[in-house]
Amino acid sequence: MKDRTLEKLLEERVVVIIRVTDPEDIPPIVACLVEGGIRAVEITSNTPGCMAAVTRLRKDYPELLIGAGTITSANLAEEAIAAGAQFLVTPNTRAEVVSCAHSHGVPVIMGAMTPSEVVEATEAGADIVKLFPAGALGPDYLKALAGGPFLDTVFFAVGGVDENNVEQWMNAGARGVGVGGSLAAPVPGETDAARLTERVKMLRNKLNKNS
Secondary structure, three states: OHHHHHHHHHHHOEEEEEOOOOHHHHHHHHHHHHHOOOOEEEEEOOOOOHHHHHHHHHHHOOOOEEEEEOOOOHHHHHHHHHHOOOEEEOOOOOHHHHHHHHHOOOOEEEEEOOHHHHHHHHHHOOOEEEEOOHHHHOHHHHHHHHOOOOOOOOEEEEOOOOOOOHHHHHHOOOOEEEEOHHHHOOOOOHHHHHHHHHHHHHHHHHHHHOO
16 A cells, blocks of 8 residues: 555655644645645644544545655654555654554655754654755755765755745756745635636646656
8 A cells, every 4th residue: 555655656746835823724725726736735733623633634535645644753644544644754863653654554745854864763763755845945955965975865845945946856856846935825715716726727737848
């Protein structure tokens, strides 16, 4: 199960990160994402009702990969997996999260910033290393890592990535990206929903050109 989920994440190359204050905003956001071609979504654990949202989305969108993010401990990992999370995302390097997830056949995208943290994440068994916060570091930083000492490491760039700069990150060596912020913002009206869908389509198109 883990290998197939990981394969799909690498095929999709983009995970949209949803962090909102009102869980009722999640369904309309996901509807726009699906229409725009997104197939992997992460609900952060600091979103109210996160675990219930994961369970609900697994039921409503069986074709999507639904993950849980901001997983900083084994306890949160267990809770997320019990809710139905198909992959976990961390902001930090925490070996116990990988051990817990892999025991359930669930892959982990593990956060790292420094070269030492990249090594820690890979030694812990992380399936993908999440360069975070990517925006503060820049594509050249990723290029120095992925094109130098970490040629065999699978990186996703997360933080500050959007449809306007995604090609820069892919060209720098990212195998995929995590995007959030305004690309996963509430859509109170039809105009907002249409705008979000078009931005997501633009992101997908740029990723497809980069394949």
